[in-house]
Amino acid sequence: xxxxxxxxxxxxxxxxxxxxxxxxxxxxxxxxxxxxxxxxxxxxxxxxxxxxxxxxxxxxxxxxxxxxxxxxxxxxxxxxxxxxxxxxxxxxxxxxxxxxxxxxxxxxxxxxxxxxxxxxxxxxxxxxxxxxxxxxxxxxxxxxxxxxxxxxxxxxxxxxxxxxxxxxxxxxxxxxxxxxxxxxxxxxxxxxxxxxxxxxxxxxxxxxxxxxxxxxxxxxxxxxxxxxxxxxxxxxxxxxxxxxxxxxxxxxxx
Numbered sequence: 001x002x003x004x005x006x007x008x009x010x011x012x013x014x015x016x017x018x019x020x021x022x023x024x025x026x027x028x029x030x031x032x033x034x035x036x037x038x039x040x041x042x043x044x045x046x047x048x049x050x051x052x053x054x055x056x057x058x059x060x061x062x063x064x065x066x067x068x069x070x071x072x073x074x075x076x077x078x079x080x081x082x083x084x085x086x087x088x089x090x091x092x093x094x095x096x097x098x099x100x101x102x103x104x105x106x107x108x109x110x111x112x113x114x115x116x117x118x119x120x121x122x123x124x125x126x127x128x129x130x131x132x133x134x135x136x137x138x139x140x141x142x143x144x145x146x147x148x149x150x151x152x153x154x155x156x157x158x159x160x161x162x163x164x165x166x167x168x169x170x171x172x173x174x175x176x177x178x179x180x181x182x183x184x185x186x187x188x189x190x191x192x193x194x195x196x197x198x199x200x201x202x203x204x205x206x207x208x209x210x211x212x213x214x215x216x217x218x219x220x221x222x223x224x225x226x227x228x229x230x231x232x233x234x235x236x237x238x239x240x241x242x243x244x245x246x247x248x249x250x251x252x253x254x
Contacts, residue, residue: 016031017029017030017031017045018030018033018063018066018067018070019063019066020033020040020042020058020063021058021059021062021063021066022053022057022058022059023056023057023058023059024057028042028044028046028051029044029045029046030042030043030044030045031043031044031045033063035055035060036052038054038055038056039052039053039054039055040052040053040054040055040058040060091214093110094107094110094112095165095214095215095218097111097112098112098165098167098214098218099112099114099167100167101114101167102167102168102169103115103117103167103247104117104164104165104166104167104234104236104247105164105165105167106155106157106162106163106164106249107162107163107164107165107220112165115155115164115234115247115249116155116247117245117246117247118148118153118233118246118247118248119148119149120146120147120148120188120244120246121146121147121148121149122144122145122146122147122191122242123144123145123146123147123185124142124143124144142191142192142193142195143190143191143192143193144190144191144193145187145188145189145190145191146187146188146189146190146191146242146244147182147185147186147187147188148179148185148186148188148233148246148248149184149185150184150185150186151181151182151184151185151186151231152186152231152250153186153231153248153249153250155247155248155249155250156249156250156251156252157249157250157251157252158251158252158253158254159251160223160226160227160228160251160253161222161223161226161227162222162223162227162249162251163220163221163222164176164220164221164222164234165214165218165219165220165221166218166219166221166234166236167217167218168217168218168219168236169217169236172236172237172238173236173237173238173239174219174221174234174235174236174237175206175207175209175211175221175234175235176206176207176209176221176223176232176233176234176235177189177204177205177206177207177232177233177235178205178207178230178231178232179205179230179231179232179233179248180205181230181231186231186248188204188233188235188244188246189202189203189204189244190202190203190204191203191242199240200240200242202239202240202242204235207223207227207232208223208224208225209221209222209223209224210222210223210224221234227251228251229251229252229253230250230251231248231249231250232248232249232250232251233246233247233248233249234246234247234249235247
């Protein structure tokens with residue numbers, strides 16, 4: 001009588017073992033198995049030889065279900081790996097397009113655009129300066145603001161999650177801030193000069209951002225939360241030295 005051989009699982013690669021479940025809950029770790037009439041023939045991964053058991057003792061449905069689930073998981077994993085590799089290739093291409101010149105660059109689709117550094121100005125509170133001058137003991141706290149001329153930036157972005165590259169000149173703090181609108185100006189930060197010690201305390205509206213190092217002294221930065229329409233700037237600075245470099249931009253919805 002000719003044997004009817006049903007091949008349920010082809011020969012697997014090493015490390016691709018499966019569980020052949022028994023109806024009592026136990027299982028054999030196998031490389032391959034076949035149903036041959038009323039028996040299941042399998043190659044034991046543990047003992048390295050062919051063995052047989054009655055088909056009535058084998059839980060084929062559970063075995064096949066696990067094989068299908070693992071195949072689906074492997075397919076999804078392969079898809080994720082492919083997507084990650086594609087993203088890494090795209091990032092490498094993008095990074096290679098960032099010029100070597102120091103500064104900030106806006107990611108516009110598949111290109112990067114250099115941003116022009118803005119000229120900042122210090123605006124002192126004249127009344128407070130006078131009070132300091134006539135006071136016998138310097139008890140009055142000095143006030144000043146760092147400002148940009150104009151109420152809007154000439155550089156406009158239309159993404160609420162804009163991405164930027166910072167190519168730094170030295171190890172300093174950097175990120176994104178929101179500018180405060182004023183009459184004919186935009187306030188970058190407020191400065192308080194502490195009496196006696198003359199310590200300068202800087203206040204700015206910092207935007208929470210993600211940072212990713214993309215190369216030596218090269219970082220990619222983007223907001224954690226979508227921006228609201230308004231005036232912003234990419235900045236680089238040393239805390240307490242009032243040496244902020246500013247690259248301003250306007251976010252406007254399309």
